Amino acid sequence: MSSSTDQPGSLASLLGTESSAALSTQSRIPVTLDWTEKPKTKDGSTTPHKDEVESIVEEMLDPTKVKTLLHFSRVCKAFLEKSQTDLDLPSRTLLASLILNNITDRNKDETKKHFWPKKSLLRIIEECNVAASSCPSFLLSAIEMRDLEVVKSCVEHMQDIPDNILTKVLQFFIRHIQGTSNGSQESTGTSSPETSTACPVSTACAQCLNKALCCPFNDTFIVDSLRQFSFDEALVLLRYLHFLLSTMPASVQDDSTPTLNIVADWISALLDAHFTQLILSPEARVLLAELAQSVQMQESFYTELEAVKTILQSFKDSVLVPVKQTSGSYSIEVLTI
Secondary structure (H helix, E strand, C coil), X not given: CCCCCCCCCCHHHHCCCCCHHHHHCCCCCCCCCCCCCCCCCCCCCCCHHHHHHHHXXXXXXXXXXXXXXXXXXXXXXXXXXXXXXXXXXXXXXXXXXXXXXXHHHHCCCCCCCCCCCHHHHHHHHHHCCCCHHHCHHHHHHHHHCCCHHHHHHHHHHCCCCCHHHHHHHHHHHHHHHHHHHHHHHHHHCCCXXXXXXXXXXXXXXXXXXXXXXCCCCCCCCHXXXXXXXXXXXXXXXXXXXXXXXXXXXXXXXXXXCCCHHHHHHHHHHHHHHCHHHHHHCHHHHHHXXXXXXXHHHHHHHHHHHHHHHHHHHHHHHHXXXXXXXXXXXXXXXXXXX
């Protein structure tokens, strides 16, 4: 009886028509099927342009061939240029995610020097429409590297960031940006006297937080991830959400600013995650009282808007707008007022 092996198997190998040596030399690039593509010729040949792109990617995935940042940058430039014209978007996106995952794997070895081609990574993120779910460990690596620019680019261009990673991004923005801003303020000895009305975080931190808060999330599952926040980090985020809620009617609304519904969802999730600590902390009681007051003001504001809407609708229904009718050159029109 033959013993079982750990070699990858296939139907062809089980039938004895393919050797194990052929299986061990399979390409690391997965095959993507395009059902809209026309059938290949009898010889099964592919286009030379696609083969060239795959050979470039194979070179990028091999650490023994690409050892320097300059070499990686040159090969990455060739990949982006050729894949834009020779590959469809799904294939291009898949290969780009493989490259990002490969960079993450290269940095797992702590004994070796970090390999982080920042400019090339930014181009891949911005141009290849990479999904965060296909390379979640890459965003974690960017946070560990404290690369603010790469993290911001991921938040801006990756729309399906998992909830647990999204909370880590918020933590990174609060620790890295806001921590640096607080340190600079303490060193200069300046502070804002209008702490009640001013934004509780720096402008740079607010811009980054807005982008992260606008990312889609599950308001049920994200509660467990928000429990990983320290109490101080939770207070910082809650103060900023309270600032957004209190200034929402007067603030300028655009795609980079969270809507009222988004702010309310984040506040609800954050309160659920740190309910006990917020109740017991004397520092949080003042914030909770102000938050309750802001909620009441928003509620009364939108109640008044509903009343105005009803009045305007009644005016609209009572006023009859005259409809222009076609008439001849010589006629008398009677207008009823």
